[in-house]
Amino acid sequence: QVQLEESGPGLMQPSETLSLTCTVSGFSLTSNGVGWVRQPLGKGLVWMGTIWAGGSTNYNSAVQSRLSISRDTSKSQVFLKMNSLQPEDTGTYYCARLKTAPDYWGQGVMVTVSS
Amino acid sequence: DVVLTQTPPTLSATIGQSVSISCRSSQSLLHSNGNTYLNWLLQRPGQPPQLLIYLVSRLESGVPNRFSGSGSGTDFTLKISGVEAEDLGVYYCVQSTHAPWTFGGGTKLELK
Numbered sequence: 001q002v003q004l005e006e007s008g009p010g011l012m013q014p015s016e017t018l019s020l021t022c023t024v025s026g027f028s029l030t031s032n033g034v035g036w037v038r039q040p041l042g043k044g045l046v047w048m049g050t051i052w053a054g055g056s057t058n059y060n061s062a063v064q065s066r067l068s069i070s071r072d073t074s075k076s077q078v079f080l081k082m083n084s085l086q087p088e089d090t091g092t093y094y095c096a097r098l099k100t101a102p103d104y105w106g107q108g109v110m111v112t113v114s115s
Numbered sequence: 116d117v118v119l120t121q122t123p124p125t126l127s128a129t130i131g132q133s134v135s136i137s138c139r140s141s142q143s144l145l146h147s148n149g150n151t152y153l154n155w156l157l158q159r160p161g162q163p164p165q166l167l168i169y170l171v172s173r174l175e176s177g178v179p180n181r182f183s184g185s186g187s188g189t190d191f192t193l194k195i196s197g198v199e200a201e202d203l204g205v206y207y208c209v210q211s212t213h214a215p216w217t218f219g220g221g222t223k224l225e226l227k
Contacts, residue, residue, distance in 0.1 A: 035216065037218075044205075044207065044218060044219075044220050044221040045156075045158075045164065045207055045209075045218045045221070046218065047209075047215050047216045047217055047218060049215060050214070050215065050216065058214035058215045059215060060116065060215050061116055061215070094163055094164075096164075098211070098216075099169075100150070100152055100154075100169050100170055100211060101152070101154035101166055101169035101170075101209065101211055102154075102156070102164070102166060102209065102211075102216075103166045103169070103175065105163040105164055105165070106163065107163055108163055
C-alpha cells in the first residue's frame with residue numbers, strides 16, 4: 001500500500017541548513033508528484049514546494065530563495081533542503097503524494113529551530 | 116500565489132447538526148483543461164491531514180457520504196450533513212490548479 005515516511009533531525013540551530021528525507025513505498029516517483037508541507041505548532045498548513053513526476057519543481061514564493069527539493073528515484077526518496085534556518089521555521093514537516101490532490105500523507109517530522 | 120480564505124475560522128456544532136464551511140479564492144480555480152482543482156482535507160488532533168474531497172465534489176474512497184462539496188470559479192463550500200463525533204478537527208481547503216499549491220487558513224469544528 002502507499003506509504004510515506006519523513007525523517008530528519010529534530011533540533012537545529014539558527015542559520016543551519018535543514019535536510020529532510022521522505023521515503024515512499026507503494027508508488028513510483030516517476031509517476032507521481034510529492035509535496036512538502038509545514039505546520040507551525042498549533043497553526044495551519046503551509047505548502048512549501050513540490051517535485052513533479054518529471055522532476056520539475058515549484059516553491060512557495062516566501063521560502064523559494066532558501067528551499068531546494070530533489071529526489072533519488074532509485075531509492076524512492078524525496079529530499080528537502082532549506083538553508084538559513086530561523087526560529088519561525090519550527091514546526092512539523094509533512095510530505096504528501098500528489099495526484100489531483102494530496103491524497104496520502106506521512107506522519108510528519110517535528111523540527112525545532114533554537115539556539 | 117493564490118490566497119484561499121476560509122470562513123468561519125471556528126464552528127461549534129451538536130451531533131447530528133448540518134454545517135457548512137466556505138472557501139473563497141483570490142482567483143479562479145478553473146484550469147485550462149476544464150477541471151477545477153479545489154480539494155478539502157480534515158486534520159484530526161495529533162494526526163496528519165486526510166483527503167476528503169477532490170475536484171470540488173468528488174468523494175475520496177472511504178469517506179462517508181455525509182460529506183459533500185460544491186462550488187465553482189472562486190467560491191466553494193464543504194457541507195457535513197449530520198455531524199458525528201469523528202468529524203471533529205480542522206478542515207482545510209487546498210487548491211491544486213495554480214503552482215504553488217496553497218491552503219486555506221483552516222476551520223476548526225468543535226462540539227457545542
